[in-house]
Amino acid sequence: MNTVTEPAVVEVRELRKDYGRFQLGPLDLDLPAGYVTGLVGENGAGKTTLLKAMLGLVRPDAGSVRQVGDGQARPGLDLGGVGVVFDHLVVIPEWTVSQAGAAVAPFCPSWDAGLFAELLTRFGVVSGARVGTLSRGEGSKLSLALALARRPRLLILDEPTSGLDPGARYDVIDVFAEFMAADDQHAILFSTHIASDLDRIADHLRVLVDGRLVESGPLPEVLERHAMVRGPSSALPASARAAVRGLRDVGGTFDGLIATQDTAQFGPEVLIEPASIDDIVVRLSHPAERSRA
Amino acid sequence: MSRVLRFTQLDLRVQQATLKTTLAVGALLALLTWVTAPLPPLIVAVFTFAAAIVAVEPFRADERGRLDALYAVLPVRRAQVVGGRYLTMLGIQLLFAAIGVLLAFAAAAVKGVPMDASLAGLILSAGFALNALILAVETPVLFRVGYARARWVMFTPVLVIAALGALANLSGVNLTQFALSLRAAAWAPALLPVGGLAVLALSALASTRLYAGRDL
Numbered sequence: 001m002n003t004v005t006e007p008a009v010v011e012v013r014e015l016r017k018d019y020g021r022f023q024l025g026p027l028d029l030d031l032p033a034g035y036v037t038g039l040v041g042e043n044g045a046g047k048t049t050l051l052k053a054m055l056g057l058v059r060p061d062a063g064s065v066r067q068v069g070d071g072q073a074r075p076g077l078d079l080g081g082v083g084v085v086f087d088h089l090v091v092i093p094e095w096t097v098s099q100a101g102a103a104v105a106p107f108c109p110s111w112d113a114g115l116f117a118e119l120l121t122r123f124g125v126v127s128g129a130r131v132g133t134l135s136r137g138e139g140s141k142l143s144l145a146l147a148l149a150r151r152p153r154l155l156i157l158d159e160p161t162s163g164l165d166p167g168a169r170y171d172v173i174d175v176f177a178e179f180m181a182a183d184d185q186h187a188i189l190f191s192t193h194i195a196s197d198l199d200r201i202a203d204h205l206r207v208l209v210d211g212r213l214v215e216s217g218p219l220p221e222v223l224e225r226h227a228m229v230r231g232p233s234s235a236l237p238a239s240a241r242a243a244v245r246g247l248r249d250v251g252g253t254f255d256g257l258i259a260t261q262d263t264a265q266f267g268p269e270v271l272i273e274p275a276s277i278d279d280i281v282v283r284l285s286h287p288a289e290r291s292r293a
Numbered sequence: 294m295s296r297v298l299r300f301t302q303l304d305l306r307v308q309q310a311t312l313k314t315t316l317a318v319g320a321l322l323a324l325l326t327w328v329t330a331p332l333p334p335l336i337v338a339v340f341t342f343a344a345a346i347v348a349v350e351p352f353r354a355d356e357r358g359r360l361d362a363l364y365a366v367l368p369v370r371r372a373q374v375v376g377g378r379y380l381t382m383l384g385i386q387l388l389f390a391a392i393g394v395l396l397a398f399a400a401a402a403v404k405g406v407p408m409d410a411s412l413a414g415l416i417l418s419a420g421f422a423l424n425a426l427i428l429a430v431e432t433p434v435l436f437r438v439g440y441a442r443a444r445w446v447m448f449t450p451v452l453v454i455a456a457l458g459a460l461a462n463l464s465g466v467n468l469t470q471f472a473l474s475l476r477a478a479a480w481a482p483a484l485l486p487v488g489g490l491a492v493l494a495l496s497a498l499a500s501t502r503l504y505a506g507r508d509l
Contacts, residue, residue, distance in 0.1 A: 057365045058508040084366040092358030094310035103306050106299050107367040 006032035008068055009154055009187045010054070010077065015063035017053055024049045024211040026063060031154070034184045036176065038198035038219070039191040040277060041208035042285045047191040048087075050208065051158050054189075055084060067154075077154075080109060083147030087159035089139045093132025097125055097142055101149065108150040116149035123171070136163035144172060148179065155179065155188045161197050173200050195277035205277065209285045219277075227263060228279050230255035231270035240265040246283030248290050257283035296369045300377025301384070307354045308381075315347065323396055333401040334413040340393025341420030345427045345450050347389065348382040352440040361439070361509045375436060375501045379493060382428055390417055418485040425489030427453050429496035437503040 008030035016025040024046040031037050041047050052058040054065050056076060066073040091100040097120060105111040120127050123141035125134070134142060140163050147155060155176070161169045180186050180201075192198060198205065198219070205222045207215035215222055229244060236254050241247065243265055244256035257279055258265075263272050275283075308315070322343055326336045355361050364374050394413060401408035431449045461471070 052509070055366055057362060059506060078368075079366055080368040082366070086359075086362060088359060090359045090363035090366075092307055092310055092354055092360065099306070099310075103303055104363075104367065106302065107296070107369055 006035065009033045009185070010189075011064075011066045011068060011073060012054060013064050013066075015050070015053055015060050015065065017049060017058060017060050019049075022046070022049075022211060024053065025060075027211075027213045029206060029213065029216075031187050031189055032204060033187050034180075035203035036180060036188040036190055036201050037204040037206060038202035038277075039189060039206045039208060040193065040195065040198065040281050042281065043193070045208040045285070046211040047208055048158055049211075051156055051189070051191055055079075055082075055156065081153045083150050083152035083155045085140070085143045085147045085155070085157045085160040087162055089131060089134075089143055091131050091142075091146075093130065095131050096127065097129050097131060097134075098127040100131055100142065100146065101127075104146055104150075110151035112149050112151050115151070116145055119145035119148060119175070122175075123168075137165065137168055140164055141168070141172070144175065148175070153183070153186055155186075155190075157188065157190045157192075159192055160190070161192065161194055169194075169197060173197060176201055193281075195281070198277055207281055207284055214284050215280060222280065223275060223277070225260055226257055226275040226280050227260050228255060228273045228275045229258050229263075229266055229270050230273070231266075235267055235269035237265065237267075245287045246285075246290075250290070296373045297376040297380065300364075300369055300374055301380040304351050304377060304381040305384070307351060307358070307360065308385075311350070311354070315350075319343075319392065323392070327396065327400055330400070332412070333397040333404070333406065333408050334416050336397040336400055337390070337393040337413050337416045338420060340389045340396070341386075341417065341424060342450070344386045344389035345424040346447075348385045348424070348428055349431060349435060349440075349447070350385075351378060351381055352435045352443075356440045365509050371504050372501045375497055375504055378436075379432070379497045379500075382432070383493070386421060386424055390421065393417075414482045418482040422485040422489040422492075423453070425493045429492045432496055433499040433503050436500040437507055 010029075010031040012027065012029040014026045014028065016023070016027075018024075022044070027050075029050075039047055039050070049058060053060045054077065056065075064075060065077060066075055067077050068074075069078075091103065095103065101113070101116045105113065117127065120142075123138075123145065125138050125141050125145070129138075131139070131142070140160060144160060147157075161172055164172060176188060176190070180188065188201075190198065190202060202219050204217065205215065205219045206213055207222075215225075217225075231254065233249055233252050233254050236244070236249070240262070243258050243262040244254070245258070247254060247256035257275055258272075266272065322339065323336075326339045330336050330339070364371075369377075394417065397413055398408055427450045430453065431443075431446045434443045434446045437443075461467075
């Protein structure tokens with residue numbers, strides 16, 4: 001499922017990776033230029049595998065990843081223009097923070113040492129500190145500084161705010177916003193399970209369930225396509241049960257996710273509310289009915 | 294600077310981080326061989342053999358720092374990572390050989406015994422060739438599965454030496470006589486390292502293929 005109409009910076013087509021017990025795809029994914037695309041899904045949905053396949057860390061069994069630029073699409077990602085933040089640090093613990101920067105810099109033609117130092121100061125990460133002594137949050141900030149100092153056009157982020165306290169998360173989201181504002185060709189793919197981060201910054205949303213994209217589009221449109229219903233079980237007509245995704249029918253009341261176009265199937269006793277990103281992810285991930293008398 | 298050399302530079306930066314430990318082990322090794330080696334050229338042998346063990350250290354660092362993921366997101370191809378890593382291992386070999394030779398000469402001078410330069414040269418050449426053989430077997434496995442899943446490969450030096458010994462025994466070759474004949478052969482000091490390099494080159498090709506197919 002892919003409803004993007006804006007020009008893409010990255011095109012993923014028919015991507016598939018089979019691990020036996022888990023299969024990613026086949027899926028198509030476009031990352032629109034100038035936008036932040038949120039990738040959400042429960043643990044094990046395949047978010048990290050998808051990012052790794054896009055980056056070439058895992059070899060897909062089928063499909064293609066192409067980077068689009070100057071009107072041309074080239075196979076693979078041009079890693080010179082991509083900044084990546086994993087949910088773990090990828091530098092050795094014995095290095096100091098500044099040594100980590102010095103190790104990465106020679107590979108990156110656009111490396112901006114001034115920006116690296118500025119970001120460390122802004123994030124409160126001491127450049128002389130040993131990487132092994134950093135807290136998880138400081139490690140995330142270091143990863144981010146390393147990625148941004150490469151002056152990338154595309155940022156690929158795997159849980160970049162995990163381990164950060166709410167204040168630090170706000171600061172990091174501000175940095176992403178500044179990155180996007182700097183150039184209308186910049187793009188971010190932001191994989192996370194913290195929906196509130198996406199509420200603040202995402203323009204597009206992709207929902208991954210069991211290795212497949214089940215929802216995709218501009219965030220406001222995705223939210224508009226769904227609604228939450230809740231009410232007394234007696235007000236849930238049998239004919240409408242099939243329309244409710246992730247139906248919970250417990251203790252005489254029910255709730256679940258519906259497509260907005262199905263609201264007419266429910267009577268006045270049923271409360272219909274806007275769905276949140278969390279609602280969509282949870283209910284689409286567990287579409288089967290859960291009932292208890 | 295080519296990306297292969299840049300990668301070697303990165304590899305050495307990583308090794309530099311654990312330099313204190315390496316130096317401490319090296320110093321201990323130097324002290325032990327200084328005291329116990331009956332002939333100074335044997336110091337060269339010990340250091341040459343130690344190089345085979347230390348040369349795979351970069352793979353341990355890869356796992357500790359999850360550096361394979363770092364390499365994968367830098368603008369450096371996997372084949373260049375492999376090339377750079379082999380250069381690093383070669384560099385470690387040369388460094389240890391140089392230290393061994395220097396120590397051997399120093400020990401000979403201090404102890405007042407003659408330094409058999411031709412024996413030291415032969416040990417150097419044969420040691421390099423043997424190490425090359427050991428690393429040629431180990432390295433593709435390390436590239437394919439990583440250090441943690443390839444711990445068994447650390448027994449390769451012992452296995453290779455044991456296998457060569459067994460092979461010699463089965464084929465009726467007297468190893469002492471063989472070593473002496475090598476010493477007498479003028480070609481040995483030059484050809485053994487060339488053979489070692491050829492084996493390493495083949496190993497690098499295998500590593501490139503295996504690392505290319507590895508999921509990180």
